[in-house]
Amino acid sequence: MTALGRYLLANGRVDAVLHVRADDRKPWLTMATVSKTPDEVLAGAQSRYGPSSPLIHIHRLLDGGKPFAVIAKPCDISALRALGRSDPRVEQLIPYMLTIFCGGVPSAHISSAIMRHHGVDDQDVRLFRFRGEGWPGPLRVQTRDATIYDLPYPDGWKGKKYSYDVQFRCKICPDAVGEVADISVPDGWILRYGKPVFDEAPGINVALVRTAAGEELLNEAIAAGYLEVSPVSIQEIEQMHSEKPDRKAGAFTALLALRLIGQRAIKVSGYRSADALKRAGLRSFFRQFAGAIRRVIDGDNREHLI
């Protein structure tokens, strides 16, 4: 996505790219940013596993009247498409919407827990990078005196130390795969015996092109030398991201459970709920349904203030 954003700005295809980067003053947090140069897009590369609000700039950019691209989470892109139904400027001014695969947004408490784990005071932190410098690369905390504290990706995010402390809103999300973006980008995990391994490897990602605009952009960026591609099969993508169909079905099941017991839910349509439920099967349905009810009983469907 960074390469695509750089291509768009370098070739004058858009005036700006709206995305996120590390917060200038509190690098363990994430801030929305409007990049006007390819280098600024590069400064926002890499996933930030924490809360982000790229859309805070959207009305200002739409009011500006110049075309811009958006790189954001699937839920941000869904919100933009929804806005586009009542504001025609969305279609006129945002020719490209790009997104990540998103397993859910961890709370900002995770970053604090990681700093505590390293015994680092947040005032001393100069850099907090969730991954990078390799692929997936370590979760790095660097202090002002240049001391580096690294956690390998599996320790940071795959449940060994800080399992995703994901907001409830993400647990009822029907779209971890960015269905309404022009291009969505999952990690291209290395497969061993049909299962993903999270060892360090040359960084390769997968681009899922979903619209004609996305296809045109990808092909142009390849022709201009910004990207190189090679084939990947649907089967390989399914093996890399085997949990996603179950998550999609789980989201619809949870939404149904929430409605039936009078709890707040989100309104979703057009995300292939029937297909997902059929694919998951009855057993999975009852398991996820019971899980949703249990979460409500435990109060997990409410935002905790501290």
Ligand SMILES: Cc1cc2nc3c(=O)[nH]c(=O)nc-3n(C[C@H](O)[C@H](O)[C@H](O)COP(=O)(O)OP(=O)(O)OC[C@H]3O[C@@H](n4cnc5c(N)ncnc54)[C@H](O)[C@@H]3O)c2cc1C
């Ligand atoms: C919260 C979160 C959950 C994720 N879950 C999954 C998953 O379930 N499966 C999977 O395969 N990959 C997941 N990823 C990783 C991500 O999908 C891949 O790293 C993706 O392949 C990155 O593509 P890229 O190399 O083109 O991105 P890059 O070229 O590195 O660009 C990343 C772009 O995304 C933007 N960005 C980064 N973090 C955020 C954020 N929190 N909110 C909004 N925009 C952001 C940056 O501003 C940047 O423009 C997740 C990432 C995040 C941030």
